[in-house]
Amino acid sequence: MISATLNSEAFAQKLAHSGLRNTPQREVVYSALLTRRDHPTADEVHARVRAELPTISLATVYNCLETLVQCHLVRAVNFERGPTRYCPNLQPHAHFHDEATGATFDIDLPSDLLAKIKSVLPDGYDADAVEITFRGKTTATR
């Protein structure tokens, strides 16, 4: 089973919508992202997924993640030149990257602020997406 928020059939539907099949590998990769929403790298996903599918290859994990990104079930997130991280949170949100620990946190973005940010673009710039990333440290009171 995939999650409380998206069952196997709905998942298969989303894939089918892009002309893709559901497979055990894709399900398990997706569910690995949902069960611990900590923005893992492809390597980390690979390690976790092996518990369930011990023979899955890293290439397949990359393929599955890419597939999930393409059908908008997952977002890819990059910090500097670090390895790509994956995030199943589809709400518009910013990321906070703790430089000391490497941990990543989702930060909610009020939609009016998002609109205001997009409105700084001069004429002739047509944005599909905006990415907002904070870098810094987190403290105990969080």
Add this chain to the structure above:
Amino acid sequence: MISATLNSEAFAQKLAHSGLRNTPQREVVYSALLTRRDHPTADEVHARVRAELPTISLATVYNCLETLVQCHLVRAVNFERGPTRYCPNLQPHAHFHDEATGATFDIDLPSDLLAKIKSVLPDGYDADAVEITFRGKTTATR
């Protein structure tokens, strides 16, 4: 000579302030960024700089760029997994990345908006920097 906006002595000062020496390589790398502010990659900087210093190595270009970033003369900018690009614009600003051409544009950010963006961070998150990147296309009217 380095630029209309920062002469060789001021440049050397900035370096000295971080305990670093001025060198021909560092000057030329920096000036390559200033003369065409188009966010070149390390490879592109290398190609340009060779016109002046034909024997400069790519490793040195990387070293110089890293040095300039460390003493806050230059910003490093990343889009997805693409090669790092370098930007001598130190004003707070966002970047617009044209997906069709790969070109990068600086977008001014009103300081009140920047403040508003930083204020979405809950307690316990202490941001040193925020990066804002738009992806999309540019049109003729720009």
Add this chain to the structure above:
DNA sequence: GTAGGAATTAGAACTATTCTAAACTGGCTG
């Protein structure tokens, strides 16, 4: 002048990712 640290260099090494080609799977046709 010379010692010693800083900077440069060529090339090797490394990391994250993508590519390649072969094997496998699973539904649809006849």
Add this chain to the structure above:
DNA sequence: CAGCCAGTTTAGAATAGTTCTAATTCCTAC
């Protein structure tokens, strides 16, 4: 139900961008 075909998975090779290593060169201070 056998066979086909496209989609998928896989291991391993290849690639791109960057960093590392070790040797050399360059300053700067004594």
